[in-house]
Amino acid sequence: xxxxxxxxxxxYRPPHVITNAELVEAxxxxxxxxxxxxxxxxxxxxxxxxxxxxVEFIEKASGxxxxxxxxxxxxxxxxxxxxxxxxxPDDQISLMAEIAADAANQALAAAGKTGAQVDAVLCxxxxxxRAYPAMAVEIQQAIGAGGYGFDMNVACSSATFxxxxxxxxxxAGTATCVLVxxxxxxxxxxxxxxxxxxxxxxDVCTAVIVEKAETATSPDxxxxxxTRLATQFSNHIRxxxxxxNRAEDSDPLARDKTFRQEGRKVFKEVVPLAAAHIEGHLAxxxxxxxxxxxxxxxxxxxxxxxxxxxxxxxxxxxGDLAPLILDEYANTASAGSIVAFHHHxxxxxxxDLGVICSFGAGYSVGSxxxxxx
Numbered sequence: 001x002x003x004x005x006x007x008x009x010x011x012y013r014p015p016h017v018i019t020n021a022e023l024v025e026a027x028x029x030x031x032x033x034x035x036x037x038x039x040x041x042x043x044x045x046x047x048x049x050x051x052x053x054x055v056e057f058i059e060k061a062s063g064x065x066x067x068x069x070x071x072x073x074x075x076x077x078x079x080x081x082x083x084x085x086x087x088x089p090d091d092q093i094s095l096m097a098e099i100a101a102d103a104a105n106q107a108l109a110a111a112g113k114t115g116a117q118v119d120a121v122l123c124x125x126x127x128x129x130r131a132y133p134a135m136a137v138e139i140q141q142a143i144g145a146g147g148y149g150f151d152m153n154v155a156c157s158s159a160t161f162x163x164x165x166x167x168x169x170x171x172a173g174t175a176t177c178v179l180v181x182x183x184x185x186x187x188x189x190x191x192x193x194x195x196x197x198x199x200x201x202x203d204v205c206t207a208v209i210v211e212k213a214e215t216a217t218s219p220d221x222x223x224x225x226x227t228r229l230a231t232q233f234s235n236h237i238r239x240x241x242x243x244x245n246r247a248e249d250s251d252p253l254a255r256d257k258t259f260r261q262e263g264r265k266v267f268k269e270v271v272p273l274a275a276a277h278i279e280g281h282l283a284x285x286x287x288x289x290x291x292x293x294x295x296x297x298x299x300x301x302x303x304x305x306x307x308x309x310x311x312x313x314x315x316x317x318x319g320d321l322a323p324l325i326l327d328e329y330a331n332t333a334s335a336g337s338i339v340a341f342h343h344h345x346x347x348x349x350x351x352d353l354g355v356i357c358s359f360g361a362g363y364s365v366g367s368x369x370x371x372x373x
Contacts (some may be wrong), residue, residue: 002170002171002173002212003212003213003214003223004171004210004211004212004213004223004224005210005212005213005216005221005223005224005373006163006208006209006210006221006222006224006370007110007111007112007209007211007216007217007218007220007221007222008107008108008109008110008111008208008209008218008220009106009107009110009206009208009209009338009341009342010102010103010104010105010106010107010109010110010206010207010342011103011106011204011205011207011339011342011343012099012100012102012106012183012204012205012206012207013068013204013329014068014069014099014202014203014204016068016069016071016072017067017068017069017072018066018067018069018072018076019065019066020055020058020059020064020065020066020199021055022076023053023058023075023076023199024052024053024054024055025076026075026076026078027052027053027078027081027192027193027195027198028052028053029078030078030079030081030193031050031052031053031195032078033078034050035050051195052195053195053198053199058199061199062199062301062302062326062330062331063302063303063324063326063327064199064200064326064327064330064331065327065328066202066327066328066330067199067201067202067203067330068202068203068204068329069083069187069203070083070085070185070187071083071084071085071187075187075192081192082187082188083187083188085188093138093142094129094130094135094138095185096125096128096135096185097129097135097138097139097142098142099183099185099205100123100135100139100142100181100183100205100207101139101142101143102205103181103183103205103206103207104142104143104181105143106207107179107207107208107209108143108179108209110209110218110220111209111211111216111217111218112217112218113177113209113211114144115143115145116144116145116146117177118140118143118145118146118147118177118178118179118209119145119146119147119148119176119177119178120145120148120149120166120169120174120175120177120179121136121137121139121140121143121145121147121148121149121179121181122136122149122150122151122162122165122166122179122180122181123135123136123139123149123150123151123181123182123183124151124152124153124154124158124161124162124180124181124182124334125151125153125182125183125184125333125334126153126155126156126184126186126189126333126334126360127153127185127186127188127189127239128151128153129185131243134149134151135151135183136149136151136181137149137150139179139181143179145179152165154231154334154360154362154366155237155333155334155360155362156298156300156331156333156334156336156358156359156360156361157229157298157334157358157359157360157362157364157365157366158182158333158334158358159180159182159208159334159335159337159338159366160227160229160334160337160357160358160366160367160368161229161364161366162182163180163208163210163227163366164227164229164366166178166180166208166210167224167227170210170211170212176211176212176215177209177210177211177212177215178209178210178211179208179209179210180207180208180209180210181206181207181208182205182206182207182333182334182335182338183205184203184204184332184333184334184335185203186201186202186203186259186332186333187201187203189239189241189258189259190259191255191258191259191260194255194260196263197259197260197261197263199330200300200330200331201259201330201331201332201333202329202330202331202332203332204329204339205335206338206339206342210224220346221372221373222345222354222370222371222372222373223370223371223373224368224369224370225285225353225369225370225371226284226285226368227366227367227368228277228280228281228284228366229364229366230273230277230365230366231362231363231364231365232273232362232364233362234266234269234361234362236261236262236265236266236269236363237259237260237261237262237266237360237361237362237363238256238260238261238361239256239257239259239260240256240257241257241258245257261361267301267304270304270360270363271304271307271308271311272311273359274297274298274308274357274365275307275308277357277359278295278308278312278355278357278367281355281367281369282355282369285369287353287369289312289313290313291353292353292354292355293348293353293354294320294321294322294352294354294355295308295309295312295321295322295354295355295357296323296338296340296341296344296345296354296355296357297309297322297336297337297340297357298336298337298357298359298360299324299325299326299329299330299332299336299337299339299340300326300331300336300359300360301326301331302324302326302327305326309321323343323344324340325339325340325343325344333360336358337356337357337358341354341356345372348372349372350372350373351371351372352371352372353369353370353371354369354371354372355367355368355369355370356368356370
């Protein structure tokens with residue numbers, strides 16, 4: 001079987017930071033405005049008063065301390081509470097393709113490749129900027145790649161699902177060097193006015209080069225020993241925004257048109273699902289969880305990651321075994337586990353094993369077992 005490696009990664013990080021204190025100040029100002037506006041209905045008992053947020057609440061619930069965003073002013077405007085982007089003409093590169101090309105060029109440089117050596121581009125993200133033409137094809141053009149490109153969406157598991165498709169394409173001979181990009185402009189689909197989730201997401205874009213081991217020249221190579229994917233339908237994480245909304249005469253600004261979840265149910269159901277998935281994948285490869293030097297997990301919630309590791313290895317999670325980037329980046333959807341890998345793999349030794357794992361809406365779980373070469 002053709003040996004396949006990850007030979008380079010790239011990371012685009014937006015220029016703006018929103019701290020929890022800044023976010024809470026804006027959210028609570030919004031709450032004050034809404035409660036004042038609806039004072040009569042609140043007094044009559046026909047409408048509940050909105051509850052303020054706090055830094056302590058956010059950090060206890062998630063472990064998040066800040067997030068990076070593409071636009072800060074719109075998110076922190078109490079009369080708006082979502083980013084403000086300028087619409088671009090069709091002959092100008094789209095925002096999503098722009099940040100993807102930035103991350104892609106970093107990954108190419110790390111892998112010692114040029115865009116012309118890429119013969120497949122997979123754009124895997126929780127939300128695409130448009131329906132068509134595919135974002136991947138625009139990114140393909142932006143970096144000067146050949147071959148083909150397509151978009152795919154498996155919510156927060158999109159990156160690991162795409163890495164399997166990339167590895168399979170290389171093994172099948174339909175591509176020799178594949179670029180996987182995960183542009184996550186999560187600020188545009190987060191409901192910043194909902195106390196239960198207003199702190200969860202941040203913007204970012206990651207990129208990974210997947211290629212034949214025999215063509216790889218990078219000094220930093222990770223052989224893909226195996227990939228495993230699983231899905232199980234659940235409505236507990238959902239976003240109903242789409243092209244059907246107009247035909248349904250539904251409100252495009254209705255609450256269900258942005259990210260929403262039943263957090264407690266998700267936590268209770270996804271933790272055992274993810275842990276069992278990883279354990280089963282390792283067993284399939286003749287490995288034990290204790291053989292793994294590092295786990296790069298989906299960055300959704302500190303408690304969730306701690307429970308997954310505890311179920312796998314029977315000990316508390318530490319920064320060395322399962323690095324956390326959630327505190328700095330917040331939840332970056334499909335990019336989270338790749339951000340963790342990008343930042344926390346250079347200290348590992350030849351022969352060390354690692355697991356990249358993501359889990360999210362669907363439910364979906366994807367794992368990639370790698371070995372340092």
